[in-house]
Amino acid sequence: MSNIRPKHTTLTQFSVADDCLQIGGMSLVRLAQRVGQTPFYAYDRQKITQRVALLRQHLPGEIHLHYAMKANPMPAVVQHMANLVDGIDVASLGEMKVALDTMMASTKISFAGPGKRAAELSCAIAAGIVINMESEQEMAHIASLGEDLDICPKVAVRVNPDFELKSSAIKMGGGSKPFGVDAERVPAMLARMGELGLNFEGFHIFSGSQNLKAAALQEAHEKTLQLAIRLAENAPMPVRLLNIGGGFGIPYFPGEEALDIVAVGENLQRLLAEVKRQLPQSQIVLELGRYLVGEAGIYVCRVLERKLSRGQVFLVTDGGLHHHLAASGNFGQVIRKNYPVVVGNKIRGSKRETVSVVGPLCTPLDLLADQMEMARAEAGDMIVVYQSGAYGLTASPTAFLNHPPPVEVLV
Ligand SMILES: *Cc1c(COP(=O)(O)O)cnc(C)c1O
Numbered sequence: 001m002s003n004i005r006p007k008h009t010t011l012t013q014f015s016v017a018d019d020c021l022q023i024g025g026m027s028l029v030r031l032a033q034r035v036g037q038t039p040f041y042a043y044d045r046q047k048i049t050q051r052v053a054l055l056r057q058h059l060p061g062e063i064h065l066h067y068a069m070k071a072n073p074m075p076a077v078v079q080h081m082a083n084l085v086d087g088i089d090v091a092s093l094g095e096m097k098v099a100l101d102t103m104m105a106s107t108k109i110s111f112a113g114p115g116k117r118a119a120e121l122s123c124a125i126a127a128g129i130v131i132n133m134e135s136e137q138e139m140a141h142i143a144s145l146g147e148d149l150d151i152c153p154k155v156a157v158r159v160n161p162d163f164e165l166k167s168s169a170i171k172m173g174g175g176s177k178p179f180g181v182d183a184e185r186v187p188a189m190l191a192r193m194g195e196l197g198l199n200f201e202g203f204h205i206f207s208g209s210q211n212l213k214a215a216a217l218q219e220a221h222e223k224t225l226q227l228a229i230r231l232a233e234n235a236p237m238p239v240r241l242l243n244i245g246g247g248f249g250i251p252y253f254p255g256e257e258a259l260d261i262v263a264v265g266e267n268l269q270r271l272l273a274e275v276k277r278q279l280p281q282s283q284i285v286l287e288l289g290r291y292l293v294g295e296a297g298i299y300v301c302r303v304l305e306r307k308l309s310r311g312q313v314f315l316v317t318d319g320g321l322h323h324h325l326a327a328s329g330n331f332g333q334v335i336r337k338n339y340p341v342v343v344g345n346k347i348r349g350s351k352r353e354t355v356s357v358v359g360p361l362c363t364p365l366d367l368l369a370d371q372m373e374m375a376r377a378e379a380g381d382m383i384v385v386y387q388s389g390a391y392g393l394t395a396s397p398t399a400f401l402n403h404p405p406p407v408e409v410l411v
Contacts, residue, residue, distance in 0.1 A: 006255035008340045011386050013047055013295050021344045021384055023298065024411025028344040028382060031411065032300065038382065039301035039319035039406040043072070043389050045080050047296035052084040055288075058265035060272050064285045066110070068246065069095050071289025071390035072297070076410040078102060081292065089243075089287045090129075093120040100127060110243065112158055112204060114178050121145050125153045130241065132158040132204040134180055136189055143196040152197060156241055157190070158204040159183050159231065163223050165208030165247055167216040170332065173207035173245075180204070183227060187234040194236035202241030202282060203228050210249040210290065212256055214263040217247060221264075225271050229278045242275070242282045248291035252387050253337040259291075290390035297389020299324050299406070300344060301368075303381045304360070312371075313355040317383055320359015320366040323406045325396040327368050327385045328359075341369040344384035349375020357383055361401045 014021050021028045024044050032038060055065060064086035069078050075098050082088065082102035090096045091113035099109050111124045112132035121138075122145050124131050133139050133155050146153040162183045164174030172179050181189055193200055205224045211217055224244045232239045251258055275284065301319025308314075321328035329336030341357060343349060353376045357369035368385060377383070398405045 008254050008338075009251055009257060011295075011340055013386075014044070014298070016347045019345075019347050019349070021298075021342070021347060026411075028300065028384065031409075032382060035407055035409055037407060039299065039317075039323055041297060041299050041323075041388060041392055041406055041408045043074070043077055043293065043297040043408070043410045045296075045410055048077070048080060048293060048389075049084060051292055051296065052081075054261065055291075058261045059286070060265065060269045062272065062284065063268065064283055066108075066243070066285050066287040067292055068287045068289035069099060070394075072293045072392070073098060073394055074408050074410065075101065077293065080410065085292075087285065093123060096120070096123060096127070096129065107154070110156065110204070112206075118145060122149060125149055125151050128154060130154045130156055130201050132156050132243070134158050136181065136185070136192075139189060139193065139196065139198070143198055146197065152199050154199045154201050155193075156201045156204050156243065157181055157186055157231075158206070159186055159227065161205055161207055161224065161227055163207070163220070165211060165216060165220045167211060167213040168208030168247060169210035169249065171208045173205070179206070183231070186231050190231070190234045190236060200235060200237045202239040202243070203231060204243040204245075206243070206245035206247075206287070208245075208247045211247045212249040212251065212259050214260040214267075217259075217264050218267040220245075220247070221268060222271060225275050228282075229275070232279055238281045239279050240281050240283060241285065242279065243285040243287055246286050246288040246291065248288055250290055250294045250387060250390075252339055294387055294390035297387075297392065298344075299327065299385040299388040299392060301359075301383050303377050303379050303383060305379055306377070313353060315355050315357045315377055315383065317357060317359055317368065319383070319406065320361050320368060321363070321396070322359070322361060322366075322398055322400045322403060323396050324368070324385060324388060324392055326391050327388065328365060329367065330365055331391060331395055336367075336370065338369050338372050339388075340386040341372055341374065342384050342386070343375040343377045344382040346375040346377065346381060349377075351376040360403060
C-alpha cells in the first residue's frame, strides 16, 4: 500500500496575481470588499460562457443543451444561462417561476421530478411547458387537469431505463427507482396516451450524474438512444424531443481527472447518424447541471481564529456545513474526501502547513478541509473552496444552528 496521498489536480480556471486568486476581473480581496461580508459564493459569468462554448465546440451542432437549474438556481445565473443554452429543465414550481422570468421560450422549458402536485402541474400546463411524466398516475392527473383548463398539455415520458450509468456517483436509472416509468411499462402507457388528449413530445431518459468516465457515458448514450428508438415504435405521434440526460461530472477530489469531452462528443456524432434515420423528427437534448456551473463558482469564508489542539492546527472560519454541505462531505458521499481548498489571498504563501478548516457549528461534521496542506493562514485570511458553483447554497441546511446566510454574487 502506498502512503502517498493523491493530490488534487491543480485547478487553473481562476488566475492568480500577487499570490491572490482573481475572479470576475478582480482580486478576491477586492471582491470581498465589494461584497461587504464573508461568507459568500461568487460565480464567474465569463467562465460559464466559456464552458457552454467548450461544449458547443465538441458536441454535434444539432444537439441542444439544456440547463438543469437545480444545480444553481440563483436567478442571475439562470438569466445568464438562458442567453447561452437552448432550454431549461426545472424540477419544482419555484424553479419554474425563475425559468419563466427569463427570455427562454416556455416550449423550451421542461419539468421533471416525482410527486408533482396539482398546482405545479396546472401552472406548467398553462405555461406550455413540457412535463416529463414520472408515472401512469401522473399522466392521468395531467390529462384531467388539461381538461379542466381546456389546454392540451405537452408531455414527455420519463423512462427508467433497463440499464444503469456505470461509474456514476449518483445513479438515477436502472433497477427500482422513484424516477420515471420502468421501460417495460412504457408501451402500455403510450397506448393509453392517444385516448387522453395529451400532446406527446417524446422521451426523457436520465440514468445518472457526476460521471467522469467518457467510456461509461458513451455506453449509456448508445443504450439510451437504442431504448428510445425501440420505445418510439409504440408512440402515438413521432418523437420530437429526445432528452438523453446528462451526467457529465467535474473533478472534485484528489486523483480525479476532468471528463474527456472530445471523446463524448465524437461518440455522439457517430450515434446521431442512426438516430436521424430512425427518428428523423427528433431533437436530441442533453441536460447538464454541474458541468455548466460547478467549476465557475467558489465559496469564500474568513478565518476567525487559529486554534492549536494537541499539535494539530484548526482554522476556525465563519463559514461551514450550513452554507456548503457538499464540501463538508455530508451531501451523498460515502467516504469523506476534501474538496479543493486554498487560502485565497495567499495561494502559495511564504510558509505551508497541514491544517483542518472548520466552521462555527457545534458538530464535528462541520469540516471544510481535513488535514490539508495549504499556505499558513492567520485570522482575517480568506479560505476558498473551489468547484462550488453547483449544489452549494441551495443544497445546504442554512437554518441549522441559525447563523447568518452567505451572500451570492455573479461577477
Ligand atoms: C439533477 C438532475 C440533472 C443535473 O445533474 P448534474 O449532475 O448537475 O448535471 C439533470 N437531469 C435531471 C433529471 C436531474 O434530476
